[in-house]
Amino acid sequence: MANEIRLLMLAGDYVEDYEIMVPFQALQMVGYSVDVVSPGKKRGETVITAIHDFEGAQTYSEKPGHNFALTADFDAINTDDYIGLIVPGGRMPEYLRLDAKVISMVKAFSDRPIACICHGIQILTVAGLVKGRRVSAYPACRPEVEIAGGVYADIPVTEAITDDQLVTAPAWPAHPAWLAQFLKVLGANVSI
Template sequence: MTDEIKLLMLAGDYVEDYEIMVPYQALLMVGYKVDVVSPGKKAGEKILTAIHDFEGAQTYSEKPGHAFTLNATFDEIDTDDYIGLIIPGGRAPEHLRMHPRVLEIVKAFADRPLAAICHGAQLLSAADIIKGRTVSAYPACRPEVEQAGATYADIPLTDAVTDGELVTAPAWPAHPAWLAQFLTVLGATVTI
């Protein structure tokens, strides 16, 4: 695989730390070039992350994460340069869905490899691209998934689901399954 095979990742402040760091590093490791962008930001600027954990409360807890340095400029993105899209979760999708250009980008990948995890389903719903599909997401996003006309996949936090070229999962504990399924959709083969 060459560095010319590019993936795009949409992120924003308070993206879930593991859900940006782990897929970014794992996809680089297997040879993809991953451009990470955020509305209004340029390459070299940073976004803040949040660490979400499952500690027995009614919902996840949130702690400060890292500052993630973006490596591409949002306003310069041409979706035709990328073979796939990654949408990490956390609180970022909540505000990213308010940007029309973000929704245009998500729509451009409706029929291409697309991986969304956790609250990333909020962008899928807002872009109106999941009607009739099976989609997993953080359980609190179930109403949005169903209101968008999709079937919510109620699966364990460690699982993922693939529907065509769309790979979704409920949260970062699903990284092994989610990333493996996304690599399959991308047509990648990892050998040991």
């Protein structure tokens, strides 16, 4: 469709299940077209998700998730076609941040809306997009945020924070706040 408003979402094996599924579906529900890509993979191929939960241990637990079908070819993406970027968490960011093409792609969104949650901040730190910004992430990522020159916002797991066009949150329990703030940054007019 020529009038589509398009968003790009990064994916990779062991992306957090809720952090890819919920924004993917919710943003489509309000009218955005969301292309989900993963390095080295094409449209229709899948990534494996992981479900992270908070069950009283010192850190989150991990359970098998789903196979998520990608909606576009990574190598065919032109970042100029997108108004914003979504970076979910899970274990995916720890290895995607090592991919120069991913980092280049993310840097292209430095002046556009970005929604980043949980460990997704690991990609933004490598891309140089947190320096001088107040951001949140999974608490274990605090040292990386601070080393990258960002100010870590220690907020409740159900909250999100916006710094200019960058919307961040600690983990999936923040989806209502995180997605609402991202929609506001996108300029969406959503009312019930």
